[in-house]
Amino acid sequence: MKKILLVRVNIEITREVQHPINYRPPYTLKYIQALLKREKDFFVRFVDAYVQSLSLGKLSNLTSTFNPDILIISSTPLDIKVLRDYINAIKERRPEAIIIVTGPGPSSLPNFYNQDDMIDFILPGETELEIYSILKKINQRENLQDLREYYRSVDGNKPFIVEDLDRLPFIEYTKEEISKYSMIYPLKINKHLRWGHILSSRGCPYNCIFCSPLMRDSYGKQLRSRKAKNIIDEVECQLSSGVNVISFDDDNFTTSQDHIISICHEILDRKIDFPWIVHARIDNLDRQSMTLMKRAGCCLLRIGIESGSQRIVETLKKTNEPNWVKKAENIFSIARDLKVETAALFIIGNPAESKEEVYKSIELAKKLKPDVIQVCFFTPFPGSSIYEEKEYHYDPQALRKIYQYNPSRVVNLSNLENRDLVNMHRKFYRSFLFDPKFIFKHIFKYFCFYLFNPCIFSRLFLIRKYLQRRIE
Numbered sequence: 001m002k003k004i005l006l007v008r009v010n011i012e013i014t015r016e017v018q019h020p021i022n023y024r025p026p027y028t029l030k031y032i033q034a035l036l037k038r039e040k041d042f043f044v045r046f047v048d049a050y051v052q053s054l055s056l057g058k059l060s061n062l063t064s065t066f067n068p069d070i071l072i073i074s075s076t077p078l079d080i081k082v083l084r085d086y087i088n089a090i091k092e093r094r095p096e097a098i099i100i101v102t103g104p105g106p107s108s109l110p111n112f113y114n115q116d117d118m119i120d121f122i123l124p125g126e127t128e129l130e131i132y133s134i135l136k137k138i139n140q141r142e143n144l145q146d147l148r149e150y151y152r153s154v155d156g157n158k159p160f161i162v163e164d165l166d167r168l169p170f171i172e173y174t175k176e177e178i179s180k181y182s183m184i185y186p187l188k189i190n191k192h193l194r195w196g197h198i199l200s201s202r203g204c205p206y207n208c209i210f211c212s213p214l215m216r217d218s219y220g221k222q223l224r225s226r227k228a229k230n231i232i233d234e235v236e237c238q239l240s241s242g243v244n245v246i247s248f249d250d251d252n253f254t255t256s257q258d259h260i261i262s263i264c265h266e267i268l269d270r271k272i273d274f275p276w277i278v279h280a281r282i283d284n285l286d287r288q289s290m291t292l293m294k295r296a297g298c299c300l301l302r303i304g305i306e307s308g309s310q311r312i313v314e315t316l317k318k319t320n321e322p323n324w325v326k327k328a329e330n331i332f333s334i335a336r337d338l339k340v341e342t343a344a345l346f347i348i349g350n351p352a353e354s355k356e357e358v359y360k361s362i363e364l365a366k367k368l369k370p371d372v373i374q375v376c377f378f379t380p381f382p383g384s385s386i387y388e389e390k391e392y393h394y395d396p397q398a399l400r401k402i403y404q405y406n407p408s409r410v411v412n413l414s415n416l417e418n419r420d421l422v423n424m425h426r427k428f429y430r431s432f433l434f435d436p437k438f439i440f441k442h443i444f445k446y447f448c449f450y451l452f453n454p455c456i457f458s459r460l461f462l463i464r465k466y467l468q469r470r471i472e
Contacts, residue, residue, distance in 0.1 A: 005068035018466040019405035074103035107213035108383030125159025196243030212381035228262035253278035264296035308364030309357040344370035376404035
């Protein structure tokens with residue numbers, strides 16, 4: 001029996017930055033775990049060092065105690081130093097261990113990872129079924145060196161894609177995982193939330209220049225959707241395990257109107273009553289679709305507005321919508337009418353962005369009146385088209401500090417000085433969150449929610465130290 005350890009390593013920079021973050025599961029590892037559960041020849045353990053905040057020493061000791069034959073590690077460029085230190089530590093203690101690395105790192109910088117000879121397999125993209133196949137072959141004692149050479153050369157590191165998503169088994173979560181994988185958004189729900197997480201589709205056909213595998217839970221431009229029955233069957237499984245709110249973590253839940261309609265009707269036909277949230281685009285939404293989603297239980301829309309400047313939106317290749325601001329105002333007005341909560345997501349520090357254009361975003365945020373905002377720095381992550389166009393070459397030390405919420409960020413493509421950009425970031429949040437009208441409305445609406453979910457309040461409150469710094 002082969003002992004297999006699935007590991008997501010820690011991302012140190014997210015602990016250093018005073019900004020609230022969501023904790024979503026590493027889907028690839030969890031799907032691999034679900035696939036291997038069906039096999040008697042594998043003994044599998046899963047460790048998420050990221051949400052457990054495990055230090056390198058603790059993770060290494062835990063790994064040595066388990067003594068795995070095979071390690072499957074999910075990595076991003078943000079954790080590349082931790083990854084290498086971890087692999088070095090494991091190889092010193094167990095040199096014969098087979099190491100497979102997947103995730104956003106190999107997907108965005110395959111050649112960079114391929115330089116590491118201690119990694120046996122470096123697999124980009126949606127690798128669940130491919131890794132499952134490799135493990136079966138290893139267990140059948142196929143020649144390991146031949147397998148290594150094949151996967152080092154396959155299609156020039158082209159990301160793997162799962163075409164038929166219904167082939168994948170349902171993911172199962174322990175009670176501890178349900179408590180750890182949670183979102184930061186306050187909801188008009190007066191009970192302690194236990195989050196479930198589901199991918200109902202994969203792929204995104206849009207061309208945003210900032211989009212990178214680091215920011216996505218799927219790969220490729222081709223939209224692939226699961227059948228509504230399959231999705232809601234999984235929803236029911238998660239609800240039966242104690243979950244009481246579902247986050248559909250699709251890169252964009254609203255790309256296909258048929259997808260929205262089929263899921264909503266499946267929920268309504270089964271008469272299942274549960275709240276759920278999605279990531280959406282304003283140019284995919286209208287009153288009809290939003291009304292149906294509300295009827296089926298949708299309680300929050302996370303919407304990437306990005307900017308209040310039409311020029312910036314076009315620079316980002318976000319949309320072909322000719323009047324982005326008016327479209328946003330209309331969709332957020334409909335959401336308020338339907339009593340669907342909203343989170344507006346903005347980016348500042350965009351290419352050639354001026355201070356005046358940042359102010360346009362601040363003013364738009366006030367007009368939209370969302371329930372919460374998130375403001376990140378434009379970051380040319382590896383794998384994005386802007387990264388490829390500008391041909392950035394980060395050394396590992398710089399790469400692990402490049403994070404969309406890091407005020408001491410390395411790259412600034414705007415027309416603002418770094419200091420001015422950080423000050424505008426603080427001013428954006430302060431002008432919205434410290435507005436007395438917003439404070440009164442937010443407390444009135446969510447006071448009971450925070451009583452039941454103090455951990456979310458404490459995570460949101462994390463940003464106060466950053467915002468309280470003096471703006472000169």
